[in-house]
Amino acid sequence: MDERWAIAAEEGGGAVLARLQPDGQPAGHILHEPDLAAAVGSRPQVTRWVWRSSAEIYPRLLASGVRVDRCYDIENTEGLLLGHAGRLGEPRSLAAAWARLTGAPVPPDPPARAAVPGEQSSLFEIQEEPVAFEALLQVYADQLRRHGDAEHPERMRLLTASESSGMLVAAEMDRAGLPWSETVHRELLAELLGERFGGSGEPRRLTELADEVSAAFGHRVRPDLPADVLKAFKNAGYQVKTTRRWELETLDHPAVAPLIEYKKLYRIYTANGWSWLHDWVHDGRFRPGFLPGGTVSGRWVTNGGGGLQIPKVIRRAVVADPGWSLVVADASQLEPRILAAISRDPALMKVAGDSGDLYKAVSDEAFAGNRDMAKLAVLGAIYGQTSGDGLKNLAMLRKRFPRAVAYVDDAARAGEEGRLVRTWLGRTCPPSGAPLDAATLEGPPADEPTPDSRHARARGRFTRNFVVQGSAADWALLMLAALRQALAPLKAELVFFQHDEVIVHCPTEEAEAVSTAIQAASDLAGTLTFGPTPTRFAFTTATVQNYADAK
DNA sequence: GACTAACGCATA
DNA sequence: ATAATATGCGTTAGTC
Structure with a gap:
C-alpha cells in the first residue's frame, strides 16, 4: 500500500505535514505538529516522505532515532530534472522551482557553506528562506508531471527515486561513521x-x-x-x-x-x-560527509577530509569494533560490464555474462589470449585513447565488439557537436560552454589543432566516458538502495561507499549474510537499472577486521 | 588577510 | 605501462 506524506520543518522543532494523493495533491487536512521526529516516527505506515531536502531533515530524524524507508527529495530531483532539460546550473532550490512555477523572479541558490571538520552532514543543507508548504506541494506535483516529459519517463523516475534513496544512505553512513583507530x-x-x-x-x-x-x-x-x-x-x-x-x-x-x-x-x-x-576523526569514527550525485557524472563526492582518497597505507587505521567485522566489497571490472549493459553488444554481453575475468574473456575472443592488450583496448575505448599502441588494439576491439565501441563513439561525437549526452537512466551532461562552428567539427585531425578543435576533442573524451561512468553511478545508486533495504533488519551498517566499493560494518556472525546481501543487491540493481540483461555484476568480497587486509 | 593558479598526488 | 576519464585537497607563489 502506497502512502505518501509531504513534510516540512517549522520553526521551533515542529513540522507541517499532509497526506498526498497519487497526483501529489493533499488528500486531507494540512496538519501542524510540535515535534518533527515524532511526526515521522509515529507514522511507520508511510511508504515515502516527500520533503525539500534530505540534508535538512534526515540528520535531525536520525539524531532522534527515526529512520524512514523511502523519501522524495525535491531539491535533488529539481537538479536532475533541470539537467535533463538541458538547464543544469539554474537554481534548484525549492524557492527557485516555486518561482519558475509562478512566474516570479527566480532567486539564486545560496552559496554552500564551507566544510567544517567533524560536523554532521547537515552542512550540505542549502540555507534558504522558508517557503510556504503550499509551494512544496505544488512543486512536487509539478515535478511528477515533468518526469513524463523525459526521454524515458520510467527511467527518470527510477533515477530520482534512487538518488533520493542515496541521500538517505549518505546521511546514515555519516551518522554511523567509518570505524577509525586513532x-x-x-x-x-x-x-x-x-x-x-x-x-x-x-x-x-x-x-x-x-x-x-x-x-x-x-x-x-x-x-x-x-x-x-x-x-x-x-x-x-x-x-x-x-x-x-x-x-x-x-x-x-x-x-x-x-x-x-x-x-x-x-x-x-x-x-x-x-x-x-585531529580534524576529521572523533570518537573512533571518520565521517566524510557523503554527497550523492556531487559530480556531473553522478559519482558521489565527500565534503571534507578527502573521504574518497584514503591512501592504501592509511587504511590500516580502519578497524572493526571488537566482535564486529568489515565486509569490504568491490564490483569487479564494473565499467566494461556497464558498457555491455548499455550498448547491448551481443559479444560483450556474452563475455560480461560470466563473473570471471572479463579482460581475459575479451582477450580470448579478440586478442589471441593477450590480456594486457585486451584491457588496454577496453579502457582506451572507455577513456578515449588518442595515441599509442592502444589504437591498434582499439581497431580490433571495434571489429569484434562493434556495438559497444559504436556506443561510446556516438557519445563522443555528440559531445564534440555540443549535444546533450545522457546516462542510461537519464542523468544529463550539461551542454558544452563554447558553441563550435561547423568548420571546427568537420576539420580533420589537423596537424595543428585549433583551440576549438582541441576543446571539442576533450569534450568528446569527456562525454564518451560520461555515459559509462555515469551509468555505473546509476547502477550503484540502485545497488545501494537495495542493499540498504536488505540490511535494515540486521545490526549491520553501511559505513563507506566509493564508486564501485562498499564497506559494511557488522557483528561478525552477520558477515556471511551481509556478503550474500551485497551480491543479491548487485543482481537486483542490474535488472532494475538495465532491464533483463545477461550481464553479471560480480562483487569481490572480503570479511576482515582491518580495511588494509581486504586487498 | 583573502583569494587564485599551478602543481602534485591520492582515490576510482 | 603515467597515454586517456572523474574527482579532492594541500602546498607555494602571485595578486589584490
Whole structure:
C-alpha cells in the first residue's frame, strides 16, 4: 500500500505535514505538529516522505532515532530534472522551482557553506528562506508531471527515486561513521614519519630526507618546491620538465630516491597526518560527509577530509569494533560490464555474462589470449585513447565488439557537436560552454589543432566516458538502495561507499549474510537499472577486521 | 588577510 | 605501462 506524506520543518522543532494523493495533491487536512521526529516516527505506515531536502531533515530524524524507508527529495530531483532539460546550473532550490512555477523572479541558490571538520552532514543543507508548504506541494506535483516529459519517463523516475534513496544512505553512513583507530593511525604515522620536533614540528623523517636530497645535489634544495628541484636537476645537467614521480624515476641521480620517498611521506603528512586526524576523526569514527550525485557524472563526492582518497597505507587505521567485522566489497571490472549493459553488444554481453575475468574473456575472443592488450583496448575505448599502441588494439576491439565501441563513439561525437549526452537512466551532461562552428567539427585531425578543435576533442573524451561512468553511478545508486533495504533488519551498517566499493560494518556472525546481501543487491540493481540483461555484476568480497587486509 | 593558479598526488 | 576519464585537497607563489 502506497502512502505518501509531504513534510516540512517549522520553526521551533515542529513540522507541517499532509497526506498526498497519487497526483501529489493533499488528500486531507494540512496538519501542524510540535515535534518533527515524532511526526515521522509515529507514522511507520508511510511508504515515502516527500520533503525539500534530505540534508535538512534526515540528520535531525536520525539524531532522534527515526529512520524512514523511502523519501522524495525535491531539491535533488529539481537538479536532475533541470539537467535533463538541458538547464543544469539554474537554481534548484525549492524557492527557485516555486518561482519558475509562478512566474516570479527566480532567486539564486545560496552559496554552500564551507566544510567544517567533524560536523554532521547537515552542512550540505542549502540555507534558504522558508517557503510556504503550499509551494512544496505544488512543486512536487509539478515535478511528477515533468518526469513524463523525459526521454524515458520510467527511467527518470527510477533515477530520482534512487538518488533520493542515496541521500538517505549518505546521511546514515555519516551518522554511523567509518570505524577509525586513532591509536593505529598514530602508530602508523610514527613508523612512517618519525617523531615531530617539539611534538608538533616537522617530522624527523622528512627533515632527514630533505637533508639527503640537499647532500646529493651538494647544496640546499627544498624538495617541496618544484621550481627548486627543477633548477637543481638542470644545474646538474639533467633535462626534466616536471618533478612528477614517474619522470624523476627515469633519472639516474642520487637525489632521486630520497626525493621520491620525501614526496610520498610529505603527501601522507599533509593529507592524512596528525592534523587530519585531529580534524576529521572523533570518537573512533571518520565521517566524510557523503554527497550523492556531487559530480556531473553522478559519482558521489565527500565534503571534507578527502573521504574518497584514503591512501592504501592509511587504511590500516580502519578497524572493526571488537566482535564486529568489515565486509569490504568491490564490483569487479564494473565499467566494461556497464558498457555491455548499455550498448547491448551481443559479444560483450556474452563475455560480461560470466563473473570471471572479463579482460581475459575479451582477450580470448579478440586478442589471441593477450590480456594486457585486451584491457588496454577496453579502457582506451572507455577513456578515449588518442595515441599509442592502444589504437591498434582499439581497431580490433571495434571489429569484434562493434556495438559497444559504436556506443561510446556516438557519445563522443555528440559531445564534440555540443549535444546533450545522457546516462542510461537519464542523468544529463550539461551542454558544452563554447558553441563550435561547423568548420571546427568537420576539420580533420589537423596537424595543428585549433583551440576549438582541441576543446571539442576533450569534450568528446569527456562525454564518451560520461555515459559509462555515469551509468555505473546509476547502477550503484540502485545497488545501494537495495542493499540498504536488505540490511535494515540486521545490526549491520553501511559505513563507506566509493564508486564501485562498499564497506559494511557488522557483528561478525552477520558477515556471511551481509556478503550474500551485497551480491543479491548487485543482481537486483542490474535488472532494475538495465532491464533483463545477461550481464553479471560480480562483487569481490572480503570479511576482515582491518580495511588494509581486504586487498 | 583573502583569494587564485599551478602543481602534485591520492582515490576510482 | 603515467597515454586517456572523474574527482579532492594541500602546498607555494602571485595578486589584490
